[in-house]
Amino acid sequence: MPPHPLDARALAALAANPGCRRRALLDGAGVDKGALAEALGSPAPFGQSQFAFMRGNAFEAKVKADGGTELMRLLADRLGGQAVPPAPGEVSVPDLSAAGPEGRTARTALALREATAAGAWALLDHPLLALEVAGSPAYLEPDAVVVRPDGRWTVVEIKSFPMIDGSADASKVGAAARQAAVYALALERVAVRTEGAEVGHQVLLVCPKDFSNLPTASVVDIRKQLSVTRRQLARLTRIEDIADTLPEGTTFNLERCSGAQLTSAVDAVSAAYAPECLAACELAFHCRSRARERGAVEALGRSVRGELGALTTVAAVLSAAHGDTGDPDDPTVAALRRAATLRAEALAGADRAVTEQAVAGRAMADRAVAADRAVAGGAETEG
Amino acid sequence: MSLISTLARLEAVASGRARPLATVRHRRISERPLVLVPLTTAGEAGAPLGALVGTDRDAPRLLTVAQPRDRDLRFAFLGELAEAVLPYIDAYTDVIEPAERNETDPETGKRVKVEVELCVDAPQLVVPSRPGIDFVRLLGRSMRFRRTAEEDPETPYPAPPRVPLLGRWLTHYGERARVPGSSLLLATTDLLNRHWATGQSGLEDQHLGALLAWIDPPGTLSGAEAALLAELERDRDGQLACPPAGPATDPAFDNRLLAPAIERYDRARQELGAAEDGADAEERLARLTAAERHIRALLLGVMRPTWDAVWHGLDLLRQLPEGARVEERWTRDRWSFTGHRDRVRAGEPPQPRRDDAVTAAQKLASRETALAQLAAAEALDDPLVLAGHRLSGEAFVGEVTEVVMAYSEGKRPSPRPLITVRTDDRPHLGERTKVFRSLDGKPQSAEFVRYGDGPADEDEAGTGTGTGTGTGTGTDEDGTLVLRLTDRMGRSKEPAPGSVPEKGDRISWTLFEHDQRGGPKLPDPEETPWTHGGPPVREGTAEAGPDAPRQAPDPVTEEDFL
Numbered sequence: 001m002p003p004h005p006l007d008a009r010a011l012a013a014l015a016a017n018p019g020c021r022r023r024a025l026l027d028g029a030g031v032d033k034g035a036l037a038e039a040l041g042s043p044a045p046f047g048q049s050q051f052a053f054m055r056g057n058a059f060e061a062k063v064k065a066d067g068g069t070e071l072m073r074l075l076a077d078r079l080g081g082q083a084v085p086p087a088p089g090e091v092s093v094p095d096l097s098a099a100g101p102e103g104r105t106a107r108t109a110l111a112l113r114e115a116t117a118a119g120a121w122a123l124l125d126h127p128l129l130a131l132e133v134a135g136s137p138a139y140l141e142p143d144a145v146v147v148r149p150d151g152r153w154t155v156v157e158i159k160s161f162p163m164i165d166g167s168a169d170a171s172k173v174g175a176a177a178r179q180a181a182v183y184a185l186a187l188e189r190v191a192v193r194t195e196g197a198e199v200g201h202q203v204l205l206v207c208p209k210d211f212s213n214l215p216t217a218s219v220v221d222i223r224k225q226l227s228v229t230r231r232q233l234a235r236l237t238r239i240e241d242i243a244d245t246l247p248e249g250t251t252f253n254l255e256r257c258s259g260a261q262l263t264s265a266v267d268a269v270s271a272a273y274a275p276e277c278l279a280a281c282e283l284a285f286h287c288r289s290r291a292r293e294r295g296a297v298e299a300l301g302r303s304v305r306g307e308l309g310a311l312t313t314v315a316a317v318l319s320a321a322h323g324d325t326g327d328p329d330d331p332t333v334a335a336l337r338r339a340a341t342l343r344a345e346a347l348a349g350a351d352r353a354v355t356e357q358a359v360a361g362r363a364m365a366d367r368a369v370a371a372d373r374a375v376a377g378g379a380e381t382e383g
Numbered sequence: 384m385s386l387i388s389t390l391a392r393l394e395a396v397a398s399g400r401a402r403p404l405a406t407v408r409h410r411r412i413s414e415r416p417l418v419l420v421p422l423t424t425a426g427e428a429g430a431p432l433g434a435l436v437g438t439d440r441d442a443p444r445l446l447t448v449a450q451p452r453d454r455d456l457r458f459a460f461l462g463e464l465a466e467a468v469l470p471y472i473d474a475y476t477d478v479i480e481p482a483e484r485n486e487t488d489p490e491t492g493k494r495v496k497v498e499v500e501l502c503v504d505a506p507q508l509v510v511p512s513r514p515g516i517d518f519v520r521l522l523g524r525s526m527r528f529r530r531t532a533e534e535d536p537e538t539p540y541p542a543p544p545r546v547p548l549l550g551r552w553l554t555h556y557g558e559r560a561r562v563p564g565s566s567l568l569l570a571t572t573d574l575l576n577r578h579w580a581t582g583q584s585g586l587e588d589q590h591l592g593a594l595l596a597w598i599d600p601p602g603t604l605s606g607a608e609a610a611l612l613a614e615l616e617r618d619r620d621g622q623l624a625c626p627p628a629g630p631a632t633d634p635a636f637d638n639r640l641l642a643p644a645i646e647r648y649d650r651a652r653q654e655l656g657a658a659e660d661g662a663d664a665e666e667r668l669a670r671l672t673a674a675e676r677h678i679r680a681l682l683l684g685v686m687r688p689t690w691d692a693v694w695h696g697l698d699l700l701r702q703l704p705e706g707a708r709v710e711e712r713w714t715r716d717r718w719s720f721t722g723h724r725d726r727v728r729a730g731e732p733p734q735p736r737r738d739d740a741v742t743a744a745q746k747l748a749s750r751e752t753a754l755a756q757l758a759a760a761e762a763l764d765d766p767l768v769l770a771g772h773r774l775s776g777e778a779f780v781g782e783v784t785e786v787v788m789a790y791s792e793g794k795r796p797s798p799r800p801l802i803t804v805r806t807d808d809r810p811h812l813g814e815r816t817k818v819f820r821s822l823d824g825k826p827q828s829a830e831f832v833r834y835g836d837g838p839a840d841e842d843e844a845g846t847g848t849g850t851g852t853g854t855g856t857g858t859d860e861d862g863t864l865v866l867r868l869t870d871r872m873g874r875s876k877e878p879a880p881g882s883v884p885e886k887g888d889r890i891s892w893t894l895f896e897h898d899q900r901g902g903p904k905l906p907d908p909e910e911t912p913w914t915h916g917g918p919p920v921r922e923g924t925a926e927a928g929p930d931a932p933r934q935a936p937d938p939v940t941e942e943d944f945l
């Protein structure tokens with residue numbers, strides 16, 4: 001089975017949960033986590049609508065049309081400074097096709113070096129970059145990289161979410177910035193070996209303008225994302241070290257292992273489930289059900305875990321809160337008991353209030369009925 | 384999340400049912416809300432796919448777009464949406480009561496009271512979830528700068544009448560939804576999450592189906608089981624039994640059902656265009672109609688469960704009694720609604736694309752005030768919310784054990800009684816910390832004197848300078864503390880009857896103020912029309928003032944999306 005390549009989105013997600021060895025190992029070993037999740041009986045909910053897919057492709061093609069004329073105009077306008085934008089035809093678009101990922105990354109590196117040496121504008125359409133992650137190579141394919149005559153390389157991200165009145169959805173821009181940071185890191189590996197090259201820490205984000213499909217762009221500074229990603233990737237445990245801790249013969253061969261074998265293989269590697277996994281990792285439903293079975297409090301959120309100190313399961317927290325277990329001098333236990341008492345008191349008070357209201361309501365209704373009767377009675381006697 | 388809410392979540396996990404986070408309802412639910420369930424096309428900003436809309440839960444109005452890339456069809460959709468929503472809004476604009484408002488007289492610069500109209504009630508829009516609110520904003524933005532043929536006969540793609548007006552209203556509602564505690568535009572998930580804690584995370588709580596499953600699971604299922612089904616259950620065609628609450632659709636729905644249906648529609652339309660004769664055309668028209676009907680049925684199928692879920696959620700919320708201070712916040716919403724009505728009537732231009740710096744700062748400030756007001760009001764209305772403040776030391780509940788009359792120094796001594804309170808709570812009290820209780824709905828303040836219930840020394844009887852070291856004669860261990868009441872006892876020497884607590888009273892005190900600012904019936908600055916001393920107009924900006932030039936409409940291109 002061919003290894004499943006890591007892309008920048010997966011890498012950004014990996015960096016977002018660096019404590020998870022399960023994910024690090026599976027990604028590092030090139031296991032297709034989507035297929036694995038399917039085999040485990042908890043398929044990932046991810047999928048892409050063909051409408052979004054078509055629209056994304058059409059928009060990217062439009063941005064890059066005519067040898068990237070519009071793209072270069074946006075780049076010069078937003079990032080150009082004093083530089084004169086290149087005239088159409090002044091931008092080379094090198095052919096990057098080659099066989100296999102190694103061939104393509106070598107071809108990309110060569111094109112980057114040639115363009116930098118020539119001191120000219122170049123647009124690299126879907127270059128392929130390599131980055132070593134936790135001891136194994138990952139291949140990354142940015143939408144585009146632009147080389148400028150002064151030797152600066154700029155990552156270009158083309159997204160199909162709109163920029164309305166000059167601003168786009170902050171969380172989507174954040175995700176794009178994290179992804180671009182991974183590309184910039186990979187580019188830096190090539191840049192250190194290229195004379196006169198420098199990787200820009202500002203990337204160009206190209207999006208549709210307002211409600212049209214005309215491209216517009218904004219500059220995103222990725223220095224923060226770069227340093228975070230760099231730190232988190234460095235923190236990832238080396239794959240071999242994780243693999244060494246596994247029982248002999250553990251494999252994730254989807255074709256040869258049964259569901260039960262896969263489950264035990266997966267469970268042999270420790271995980272760090274948090275609800276954020278649901279949006280980022282194919283195994284999330286599997287890991288969530290495991291976490292819930294264990295009664296792990298972090299299934300309710302990372303912050304919950306932080307509040308509860310050494311108490312890590314739902315049962316332990318509740319029994320400490322109700323005074324059955326736990327050291328009353330432990331500040332967490334003391335706070336929990338106080339919280340439980342106050343909560344119970346408030347709920348009981350509310351119940352009482354509701355009953356009182358109901359009783360009062362009934363009494364009032366009774367009085368009203370009595371009054372009605374009296375009136376009715378009076379009317380009768382009068383009649 | 385406070386520890387009390389965390390505990391509620393854990394209780395929910397253990398019991399398999401959502402647990403209450405509130406004992407009263409903290410938002411207004413209108414007697415006749417307008418529910419809107421919108422759907423949008425994946426990957427296209429503001430290309431609506433369909434909507435269910437209406438005030439009758441048994442008869443939603445179905446609006447659909449058979450080919451979302453077709454501008455005419457989108458315009459037709461928006462026109463129908465305007466027809467569905469605007470009459471609902473109009474029904475509220477003329478039911479008014481007289482009210483007074485403080486305004487600055489433009490000539491004298493003095494504050495004067497002016498008679499104005501205030502709408503007796505306001506229309507309320509309810510959407511399924513938070514992305515629904517964002518979509519309302521997006522729709523508002525996409526419509527308010529459009530031009531109708533009447534406004535601009537030259538415009539190449541005139542919008543149907545009233546579409547720009549709907550855009551302005553939706554923009555107003557979208558903006559108002561950013562004000563904490565407002566109830567003009569509500570997301571059902573937000574409403575439910577405010578009042579119940581489920582046994583899942585806040586992220587999972589954004590799924591309306593799963594959230595409802597925890598609060599009111601069907602049959603004998605536990606909340607967890609029902610929520611899992613709501614998230615994952617699919618039929619043989621791979622379609623979710625509980626489709627997403629929108630506006631995004633499930634990719635499996637797009638790819639397997641909707642895309643082929645739209646393709647069939649496109650083909651039928653082409654064929655109709657190429658029809659040779661009348662009989663042929665008739666047959667092809669029938670095919671086109673069938674294709675369109677099929678798309679409508681598909682969209683209805685994925686929107687109806689959400690529509691029912693919203694009403695189900697409203698039923699659950701209506702079972703809670705409304706909090707006492709909700710009315711006050713709703714009155715502000717009515718001012719907001721009336722203010723926008725006045726701006727539209729005064730012929731003011733649509734809201735600008737971006738707020739100028741002054742307006743933006745004012746909005747931010749008023750939202751912060753609203754947030755503080757909301758936090759205080761919810762705590763006063765709801766013992767369960769107050770419990771959270773008691774836990775964090777910002778409030779305490781205690782029994783009055785002693786009241787000692789004392790007076791302030793000076794020529795006209797005023798009553799300053801010393802109240803001894805016994806409490807199990809641990810409020811964060813320091814020297815002369817101010818505390819408040821609610822007296823007939825108004826805040827009465829006191830200041831902290833000391834811990835312990837030892838005899839008051841002479842100094843404490845007055846408000847002289849050297850009072851209250853904060854430690855007093857006792858310690859906080861015995862849970863007794865002494866407060867000095869400082870206001871709301873009337874003007875005479877003897878406190879007004881009922882204004883001083885009595886021995887045995889159980890009273891809630893807060894360390895935060897109850898009313899952060901001004902009277903409850905004042906309109907927010909953002910809601911004050913420009914013509915009424917609202918946001919100042921800065922010279923040279925095209926974005927404010929009735930006389931400012933109108934904002935240019937969005938340029939419309941051949942490939943434009945709404």
Ligand code: SF4
Pocket residue numbers: 017020021022023271272273274277281282283284285287
């Ligand atoms: S879902 Fe599981 S494997 Fe994936 S990151 Fe989370 S804990 Fe790790």
